[in-house]
Amino acid sequence: xxxxxxxxxxxxxxxxxxxxxxxxxxxxxxxxxxxxxxxxxxxxxxxxxxxxxxxxxxxxxxxxxxxxxxxxxxxxxxxxxxxxxxxxxxx
Numbered sequence: 001x002x003x004x005x006x007x008x009x010x011x012x013x014x015x016x017x018x019x020x021x022x023x024x025x026x027x028x029x030x031x032x033x034x035x036x037x038x039x040x041x042x043x044x045x046x047x048x049x050x051x052x053x054x055x056x057x058x059x060x061x062x063x064x065x066x067x068x069x070x071x072x073x074x075x076x077x078x079x080x081x082x083x084x085x086x087x088x089x090x091x
Contacts, residue, residue: 006044006045006050013042017041022081034046034047051084055083
């Protein structure tokens with residue numbers, strides 16, 4: 001399994017990716033397999049970038065890019081966990 005149709009795979013597995021990411025964060029585990037080229041999730045690399053893109057895209061409905069870029073760390077963490085929990089509901 002490789003990177004072919006990466007975007008389609010990420011879209012089809014969005015809820016699983018969100019659930020797995022938040023499970024690891026909540027459990028204090030590494031999220032390294034979601035980023036970079038040396039790790040993968042079910043044969044796909046850099047899936048964390050997909051999740052991040054989707055979150056920023058959703059935030060743009062309410063906030064401008066400048067506001068998103070200057071959010072305090074704690075607010076970003078809160079928004080990320082909220083988005084992940086929302087995506088997990090589709091499992």
